[in-house]
Amino acid sequence: MRFSVALIPTLKEPPVEAHTVSHRLMLRAGLIRPLGSGIYTWLPVGLKILRKVEAIVRQEMDAAGALEVLMPAVQPAELWRESGRWDFYGKELLRILDRHEREFCFGPTHEEVITDLARRELKSYRQLPINFYQIQTKFRDEIRPRFGIMRGREFLMKDAYSFDMDAEGLDVTYRAMHAAYTRIFQRCGLGFRPVEADTGSIGGSSSHEFHVLAASGEDLIASCTVCDYAANLEKAASAPLVAIGTPSDEPMRLVATPGKKSIQEVSAFLNLPESHLVKCLVVEANGRAHLLLLRGDHELNLVKAANALGVGAVQIPEPGRIAELTGGLPVGYVGPVGTALPILADRALESCLAFACGANQIDHHLTGVTWERDLPRPAFADLRNVQPDDPCPRCAAGRLRLDRGIEVGHIFKLGDKYSKALNVTVLDPEGKERTPIMGCYGIGVSRIVAAAIEQNHDDNGIIWPVALAPFEVEILLANPNDPASVQTAETLYAGLTAMGIGVLLDDRDDRLGVKFKDADLIGCPLRVMAGGRALKEGKVEIQIRKGGDPLQVPVAEALVTLRDMLAKLAGEASKGIETWTKS
């Protein structure tokens, strides 16, 4: 591509609303332009990157035996009523009416459509297992779109849906998808990590998320410093903690704590570490109030709480509502001793010797509270978020660390939720009707582009991994009015193109400084200077975008050198990944 005739509208300054690195750089490098909240046009260079990701995903899905289809983006409400999701899905679902006022939605996902296809086309166990995928634009009307492409409303997604006869078959398919995803992210040159995820209310047996590790990631993931254990924060567990607490021969005592409500305040006032306090949280689940107990220095995990209480979700009531539920108690003094509410305590409290907590009396706390002596042992469950340095639940030696990640892939055993609701059956070898079980597997194709930038950039711009770069090489034509420079640049351009290497030729009649700045911004892995100082000695200058000293090579050797350097860069990228992923 020639810069002079392309549309690559780079910007010195991005619009104010862009805050995250990838959003700013995508706008500045001329990859995308916004059209509305959370919706973007992909400009020529941006689209090249998107297509590279798409090609890698497609190749690996095909290699894993999945079959590509393309389903409608617009789906009839009828189908969603059948699965029960029309009323359940909420405002994220963009609902539209056609000219006959019939209801449709713009698909945020395609379980219904694929399951409908399956019930029409799948008749026999001989057709199974089968796995369909598509790469398609989705629309989810996010509460708050942000971070540009990262959390847009419209986005490009690869989604796949598998059908197996039984759980053993699904296991095989699931593992194949796990392996395919690993290859996809490796080939993209990204530092990533597969982590265990909560299966939530759908209740499947397995779920993994694939996260690109980046400081700006929206999600927290926990991983063991020794073994392979890794899970997202919703799911991550800890091995039992060592017992802490004050000696238990102290009697329980009522202490006046006027105006001291927060754990921090009470801890300072009573001169006790926060870990020796118990945090008492009133929550509501399916209209029933519960008292949840946590160690003072621990945080409640709402997903775990919902799982432990066997409900879809738990709510934190407003302070006024809490007062109603506790007989007029202001928040801060609620406690487990003498409460009428059912109690569920976090596991970390199981071994607590004695603790301080609210006294169910305004401006008072209890100290030296001891299980059995002062109150019966409640039910225990894992309710908290793990913290850095918690012991690993898998191995004896490991400790957990927390990192930020961007979720770019998710694989999930669905079970028979949709195949049952839409009545998919196939005949088994005995001629009996059976309901296949499903898995679903998503990749945020457009999100990968943003995630790659979050992970690979410097102050001057993007640094593309070779596999995703819109062009592997950018040629800077030093001076378009100098015939020798032009000839060198054109020869390189033709040569690289003939070798199948993507190349951007900056042939604009502009100052070199401008070209340098734009080249850094756009971030092609290699930059070649045609003309200038080097050419006076019959050489071109090659610069690796990642850094290092520029290399001077004779013009005649330039093509071979560039090809070899690219191969080396691509190789380094995938080697780096192996050390990241461990497993």
Added chain:
RNA sequence: CGGGGUGUGGCGCAGUCUGGUAGCGCAUCGGCUUUGGGUGCCGAGGGCCGGAGGUUCGAAUCCUCUCGCCCCGACCA
């Protein structure tokens, strides 16, 4: 959805409080200059000041409504 902010040429902003008919930088176009890190100088084009209504002799500026966009909130009692 709740709270806050903001809307002035393509981008970044000033002007709004204290009403008098719109300005700066970048970008664009023309000319000269410069030519290894966003050159310098001269000149030009481009804005019904988000929209509607109102107050006023007069509204970017004041009032009402409306739309867009951005930020914060949905654990720490």
